[in-house]
Amino acid sequence: MAESTGVLPGLSPVAGKPVHAAFDGGRLTSDAGVLLLAEIDRRLGVCERLARCIEDPRAPERVRHTLAEMIRFRALLIAAGYADANDCDALRSDPAFKMAVGRLPESGGDLCSQPTISRLENLPGPVALKRMMAAMVELFCDSFVTVPRRLVLDIDDTEDRVHGAQQLSLFHAHYDGRCFLPMHIYEATTGKPVAVILRPGKTPDGTEVALVLRHVVRAIRARWPRVDILVRGDSHYGRHEAMSWCERNRVGYIFGLGGNTVLLGRVTALAEDAAMGRVAGEVDKVRRFGEFRYAARSWKVERRVIARVEASAQGTDTRFIVTNLTGTAKALYETTYCARGQMENLIKAHKLHLASDRTSCSKATANQFRLLIHTAAYWLLHTLRSLAPKASFWREAQFDTLRLGLIKVAARVTEMVTRIKVSLPAGFPYQESLAMLAARTAKLPP
Numbered sequence: 001m002a003e004s005t006g007v008l009p010g011l012s013p014v015a016g017k018p019v020h021a022a023f024d025g026g027r028l029t030s031d032a033g034v035l036l037l038a039e040i041d042r043r044l045g046v047c048e049r050l051a052r053c054i055e056d057p058r059a060p061e062r063v064r065h066t067l068a069e070m071i072r073f074r075a076l077l078i079a080a081g082y083a084d085a086n087d088c089d090a091l092r093s094d095p096a097f098k099m100a101v102g103r104l105p106e107s108g109g110d111l112c113s114q115p116t117i118s119r120l121e122n123l124p125g126p127v128a129l130k131r132m133m134a135a136m137v138e139l140f141c142d143s144f145v146t147v148p149r150r151l152v153l154d155i156d157d158t159e160d161r162v163h164g165a166q167q168l169s170l171f172h173a174h175y176d177g178r179c180f181l182p183m184h185i186y187e188a189t190t191g192k193p194v195a196v197i198l199r200p201g202k203t204p205d206g207t208e209v210a211l212v213l214r215h216v217v218r219a220i221r222a223r224w225p226r227v228d229i230l231v232r233g234d235s236h237y238g239r240h241e242a243m244s245w246c247e248r249n250r251v252g253y254i255f256g257l258g259g260n261t262v263l264l265g266r267v268t269a270l271a272e273d274a275a276m277g278r279v280a281g282e283v284d285k286v287r288r289f290g291e292f293r294y295a296a297r298s299w300k301v302e303r304r305v306i307a308r309v310e311a312s313a314q315g316t317d318t319r320f321i322v323t324n325l326t327g328t329a330k331a332l333y334e335t336t337y338c339a340r341g342q343m344e345n346l347i348k349a350h351k352l353h354l355a356s357d358r359t360s361c362s363k364a365t366a367n368q369f370r371l372l373i374h375t376a377a378y379w380l381l382h383t384l385r386s387l388a389p390k391a392s393f394w395r396e397a398q399f400d401t402l403r404l405g406l407i408k409v410a411a412r413v414t415e416m417v418t419r420i421k422v423s424l425p426a427g428f429p430y431q432e433s434l435a436m437l438a439a440r441t442a443k444l445p446p
Helices: 034-045 046-052 068-081 088-092 095-101 115-121 127-142 204-223 241-247 261-266 270-281 329-353 364-385 398-406 432-442
Strands: 150-157 170-172 179-180 181-187 190-197 227-233 253-257 286-294 303-312 317-321 411-417 420-423
Touching: 034 095, 034 170, 034 364, 034 398, 034 432, 046 068, 046 127, 046 364, 068 088, 068 095, 068 115, 068 303, 068 364, 088 115, 095 411, 115 317, 115 364, 127 190, 127 204, 150 204, 150 329, 170 190, 181 204, 181 329, 190 204, 190 329, 190 364, 204 227, 204 241, 227 329, 241 253, 253 286, 253 329, 261 270, 261 286, 261 303, 270 303, 270 317, 286 329, 303 329, 329 364, 329 398, 364 398, 411 432
Parallel strands: 150 227, 227 253
Antiparallel strands: 150 181, 170 179, 181 190, 253 317, 286 303, 303 317, 411 420
């Protein structure tokens, strides 16, 4: 890395003494925390798993950057807040990133450039991508120390605006623009990602939802045949094909259900009771719950539908859900279904904090690969957060807070003959937390 001695002009004197600031501090990094993320990756094997799914067409004797090194570099950049592939050019000589990828900070060669990353993104085809998505489900299963008794899979999609007529992009009237609608699946209890799938900018139909559920559930059940699985989603996913598949395969479901005149007619008495209860009790809101058997025109069987009616000063609000679970209507709605609201935070972490909507490639396969690398970065930060004690501030911190507090750490890196010295700031405010997380990372199984 070339040394810069440029001066920052115009700084005000302090206590009468002039301030001279220049880029002459030596070989420093602003992201020493990526060394910790690299240790997590070595133990989880996230980037190595993805790399093994790709056939490298290059001549081995001419390879300067392995697939695993490039994927790790890109995932670490994303985790550290550098979501653009162009950032590879600016940070390919950074000592912390070089060490994280396995190269010496001074004598080791620079990391890959942006054009190399772009070629990597366009390398995997559909078969390699299928293998990578299967590898991510395998990683999800491997992350559990013991066999879970029950898994709660939250499924939802999110808007991903595009800049042009990229493959799979469609105009969506609700979002008033061309977009993708990638599908996200997370395990609700742990917040671990299961699958992130690039898909066209349209609402998924029942066949597509059933196909995705079949692949994911079968992969999980191949590892744990007896695990109970519950699938939760909004009304986009409450399709007859998806529910029928769940019913045939011992999978619980609870989906939102769009209202219509037939459904609203079934809860007229319930709505009147809620309104009367609010007036009689002189309270702001009154909720009433009811249930009945119902079959939409496209359904072949009747299913259990739960209605929630809420009367307030703004009027009466009615919501419906459909489920094959047992339990009271109130508990299923308020405790089981409404808990899927946490899914929004998980998608926010993936989309906002890791900028996974940077899907600007023209090819759909390249954009799907980007989503997988962003998911790899999600795994690194999620694992770092899970290593914090339950009572710790870091255990509930958002990814951007983790990044600012524990990844964006200045350090001087000195390469010696027999060792490498990383000197961290004496005034770093989270020394104990960083040391504790490093110690816990070292205890992770390889």
